Amino acid sequence: MMEHNEEVYDVTIIGGGPAGLFAAFYAGLREMKVKVIEAQSQLGGKVHVYPQKMIWDIGGMTPINGSGLIEQMIEQGLTFEPTIELQQTITKMNKLDSHIFELETDQQKIHYSKTVIMAVGAGVIDPIKLDAENASLYENSNLYYSVKSIADFKDKTVLISGGGSSAVDWANELAPVAKQVILIYRGDDFKAHESDVSKLARNNVEYRTHTEITALLGDDSINEVKTLNNQTNKTDTLSVDAVLVNHGYNRNHQLMTESGLQIELKDNYFIQGNVLGESNIPGLYGAGDILSHEGKLHLIAGAFQDAANVVNCAKRYLDPEAQKVALVSSHNARFKEKNKEYLYTK
Incomplete structure (x- = not known):
């Protein structure tokens, strides 16, 4: 029996990797009601594949290993206290007559959202296990x-x-x-x-x-x-x-290929969007590796830009009178109290 989460969110982000976590932060900054749904038991996405690798190519950040980056991304992503749902894989998406997205999961739960950001990377990643007797015992x-x-x-x-x-x-x-x-x-x-x-x-x-x-x-x-x-x-x-x-890894492509929505795809998987991350479905966006367009930057830094772009689009989709972008953090009143923690206690 399906469990319906009747609460409707401004934006639901599918995927808790770099793009999803920064989108959660930026949507919170824009005072949106945010939910993140992640298929794995932990946030961080594909960076968990290389926790000991050093990452040098994020602007303004000195070299950091994958584990350290995950910790910082999660801390930032949870700044505005989004709702987090772990170990749930979205298996079907529909758009109701009320223009609300209905998201069905493999845990027999249904979520509702006014907009959706797909930040699922290259799919749910599971390592291909060794085909040897009793390998799991070790x-x-x-x-x-x-x-x-x-x-x-x-x-x-x-x-x-x-x-x-x-x-x-x-x-x-x-x-x-x-x-x-x-x-x-x-x-x-x-x-x-x-x-x-x-x-x-x-x-x-x-x-x-x-x-x-x-x-x-x-x-x-x-x-x-x-x-x-x-x-x-x-x-x-x-x-x-x-x-x-x-x-290598097994990749679950079910959502993109079997969705109830006719999403325009590239290579039967990647969302064919524009430079702002907009898909052919109003209110549905792509960010990170899942998004394909001519100017795509396949770096973690590019995922962060995708995230900000799609959040800004989602905000304007919900409220056409809203500012095109959020006020920069150095002048944003939402950080006034939070800044004191860093200026005077750390």
């Missing part, structure tokens, strides 16, 4: 699908499985701290930039192509891995302290 010990702390691999023999940019990148990143890094890939050639592949040898990374994991051995944690060379059918057993799997 996920709480030494089988990893992402690197949350480089220190977890210090002085260890690490086996990395994968042939893309992420696998090669982590092999080079972990080599200076690990005792040994072994990189295996079932294909012919690593699908990474040539300069990164060439670093493997300089970093003393042992790498093998045409090689895949067939079994994980150990009691509470993995201590040996059986591998197979799929060209020669030769098997091998490697002693390891940790296994890192980078086999």
